Amino acid sequence: MHVTSEQRHDDGVVERELILGDIPGTLWTPASAEPVPLILMAHNNALPKCEPRLVARARHTAAAGYAVASIDAFGCGDRSRTEAQQLARAEFRRGMQAGPTDDVLESYTGPLVAGAVPDWRTTLDALLTLPEIGGPVGYSGWLALGIGLAAVEPRIAAAGFFAGGYVPRTQREAARQVTIPLLVLLQWDDAGNPRQRALDLFDAFGSTEKTLHANLGGHVGTPWFELEDGERFFDRHLRGSGPSLH
Amino acid sequence: MHVTSEQRHDDGVVERELILGDIPGTLWTPASAEPVPLILMAHNNALPKCEPRLVARARHTAAAGYAVASIDAFGCGDRSRTEAQQLARAEFRRGMQAGPTDDVLESYTGPLVAGAVPDWRTTLDALLTLPEIGGPVGYSGWLALGIGLAAVEPRIAAAGFFAGGYVPRTQREAARQVTIPLLVLLQWDDAGNPRQRALDLFDAFGSTEKTLHANLGGHVGTPWFELEDGERFFDRHLRGSGPSLH
Numbered sequence: 123m124h125v126t127s128e129q130r131h132d133d134g135v136v137e138r139e140l141i142l143g144d145i146p147g148t149l150w151t152p153a154s155a156e157p158v159p160l161i162l163m164a165h166n167n168a169l170p171k172c173e174p175r176l177v178a179r180a181r182h183t184a185a186a187g188y189a190v191a192s193i194d195a196f197g198c199g200d201r202s203r204t205e206a207q208q209l210a211r212a213e214f215r216r217g218m219q220a221g222p223t224d225d226v227l228e229s230y231t232g233p234l235v236a237g238a239v240p241d242w243r244t245t246l247d248a249l250l251t252l253p254e255i256g257g258p259v260g261y262s263g264w265l266a267l268g269i270g271l272a273a274v275e276p277r278i279a280a281a282g283f284f285a286g287g288y289v290p291r292t293q294r295e296a297a298r299q300v301t302i303p304l305l306v307l308l309q310w311d312d313a314g315n316p317r318q319r320a321l322d323l324f325d326a327f328g329s330t331e332k333t334l335h336a337n338l339g340g341h342v343g344t345p346w347f348e349l350e351d352g353e354r355f356f357d358r359h360l361r362g363s364g365p366s367l368h
Numbered sequence: 369m370h371v372t373s374e375q376r377h378d379d380g381v382v383e384r385e386l387i388l389g390d391i392p393g394t395l396w397t398p399a400s401a402e403p404v405p406l407i408l409m410a411h412n413n414a415l416p417k418c419e420p421r422l423v424a425r426a427r428h429t430a431a432a433g434y435a436v437a438s439i440d441a442f443g444c445g446d447r448s449r450t451e452a453q454q455l456a457r458a459e460f461r462r463g464m465q466a467g468p469t470d471d472v473l474e475s476y477t478g479p480l481v482a483g484a485v486p487d488w489r490t491t492l493d494a495l496l497t498l499p500e501i502g503g504p505v506g507y508s509g510w511l512a513l514g515i516g517l518a519a520v521e522p523r524i525a526a527a528g529f530f531a532g533g534y535v536p537r538t539q540r541e542a543a544r545q546v547t548i549p550l551l552v553l554l555q556w557d558d559a560g561n562p563r564q565r566a567l568d569l570f571d572a573f574g575s576t577e578k579t580l581h582a583n584l585g586g587h588v589g590t591p592w593f594e595l596e597d598g599e600r601f602f603d604r605h606l607r608g609s610g611p612s613l614h
Contacts, residue, residue, distance in 0.1 A: 333581060347604065
């Protein structure tokens with residue numbers, strides 16, 4: 123793991139660009155003398171880790187006291203793609219505009235998740251060697267990848283999943299194997315993610331502790347306060363700091 | 369309005385028993401030099417205002433900086449009941465044990481809400497004359513009453529509704545007239561409140577800003593953190609103190 127650049131922001135958050143083998147990553151860490159929990163933050167469907175909405179979430183979460191990491195995994199973001207991947211991606215984009223179908227999801231998102239899971243686990247191995255990261259580990263973001271990771275990666279202790287009902291069949295079937303505490307976001311009017319599918323998926327998760335937050339609006343309309351709600355969810359599960367009210 | 373008793377708790381919250389005409393009420397106020405917003409807190413289906421879960425919520429919310437009021441409205445709690453009300457109440461309890469039906473709701477909860485709404489408005493008139501209460505006003509709790517109140521009472525600026533799908537037809541039909549910001553709680557496995565009815569009701573509210581929080585478990589299993597989430601919801605809407613993150 124090599125650090126290729128580093129900058130410190132006004133709020134004390136340090137942002138480092140990393141290379142882990144062939145995986146480009148970004149790590150945001152808070153101004154903290156103690157090791158902090160780590161949150162893996164992934165954007166939907168191969169969007170790059172430099173995408174402004176992801177960066178804003180990552181920096182806010184780091185300022186709240188977490189190490190936050192994102193990578194351009196297999197087939198994602200700045201990673202070079204094979205010709206087959208480029209074709210599948212173009213097909214996926216056309217499909218998403220026309221209205222997503224299970225076929226498009228299986229042929230594009232399925233292999234993308236399958237390829238991305240090992241890259242995220244490699245990243246986790248590397249990051250947990252850093253002295254400033256003290257575990258436990260949370261996951262935030264891309265639903266299909268999160269299911270794929272949480273189903274096989276016992277080090278992930280809690281996950282926040284972003285609005286989504288359309289996930290490939292493999293991940294839909296793996297939902298029952300996910301048993302960690304979950305905060306699941308749903309955008310009530312998300313044209314690309316049918317509401318009933320999202321509710322069925324929430325129902326299917328094997329977790330005994332899971333919360334659904336639904337808000338009006340389309341896919342990118344998640345209100346800002348859900349970011350803070352998500353941080354408090356991680357506070358409860360990664361810090362064990364929930365007040366014992368009742 | 370007469371104060372019949374007053375006690376100060378360790379956290380600074382002052383709890384006063386009130387009589388407003390023939391309406392017994394309780395008012396919890398925080399240790400604050402400034403006037404604070406008011407939250408009307410109502411328990412489901414005629415449960416008394418002294419019920420421990422309601423009192424715990426009220427005191428926590430008062431400690432968070434709100435005046436909180438509850439009453440035993442028409443037909444509720446300690447209020448004397450006519451023979452017809454007593455019969456309807458016994459019928460309702462038998463019906464709830466057997467599994468609620470629309471007929472039972474119409475014959476018991478319908479008149480109860482219709483009679484309780486004027487009592488709550490009378491209470492609101494009286495409380496807003498107190499110097500320690502500065503408005504705006506929120507509502508928290510019993511879903512059917514909350515719809516009835518919010519549909520006719522323009523002074524209520526935001527409402528948190530507790531888990532419920534079974535509400536009388538009059539209130540179900542009034543849901544579209546409710547246009548204030550809402551936080552709606554849903555208990556995913558609430559045997560007495562069918563999930564699909566609760567989702568349909570959430571969908572029906574006329575509000576452009578509404579959030580649903582669903583958690584696993586039965587009717588009384590709402591997790592403690594939803595109380596704090598509810599207080600932050602009121603902070604955003606009754607204090608206008610939401611950080612402008614995005």
